[in-house]
Amino acid sequence: MSGVQSTGEGVARLRGAGFGGHDGKVLAEFYAAALGWQVAQTFGDSAVMISDGTTGYVFYTARDYQAPNWPEDELAFHLELSVDGVAVAEERLLSLGATKPAHQPGGERWTVLLDPSGQPFCISAS
Structure with a gap:
């Protein structure tokens, strides 16, 4: 896009996002640990905010959540995490509840993992 304005009045800044899954609390705990963030707020039994x-x-917790059948299904979104030490980060994320699918299209550039709800996300070197 040419002429994109990045700051100033009327230009939005992203403050956060929401993600649904089988269990919002489990996902919040997973991503808080993965990112080194803290649980900032809970909303009843079904939603948890993490923050840096x-x-x-x-x-x-999304009542009708179904994990994508990746790579067959298109993804509505995915997160890309930058890490120092991909092998160490992968091991740590797996210990936190991620899984590693057989399909790895990134070669040496990135690794695909699945979060506890089965949603793909990628890790790559910083």
Whole structure:
């Protein structure tokens, strides 16, 4: 897009996002640990916000959530995480509840993992 304005009046800034899954609390705990963030707020039994102090993500229990059948299904979204030490981060994320699918289209550039709800996300070197 040419002429994109990045700051100033009327230009939005992303403060957070919401993600649904089988269990919002489990997802919030997983991503809080993965990112080194803190649980900032809970909303009843079905939604939890994590934050680094500037950005927040809400993870909620979606009643009819179905994990994508990746790579066959198109993804509505996915997260890309930058890490120092991909092998160490992969091992840590797997210990936190991620799984690693056989299909790895990134070669040496990135690794695909599935979060506890089965949603793909990628990790790559910083």
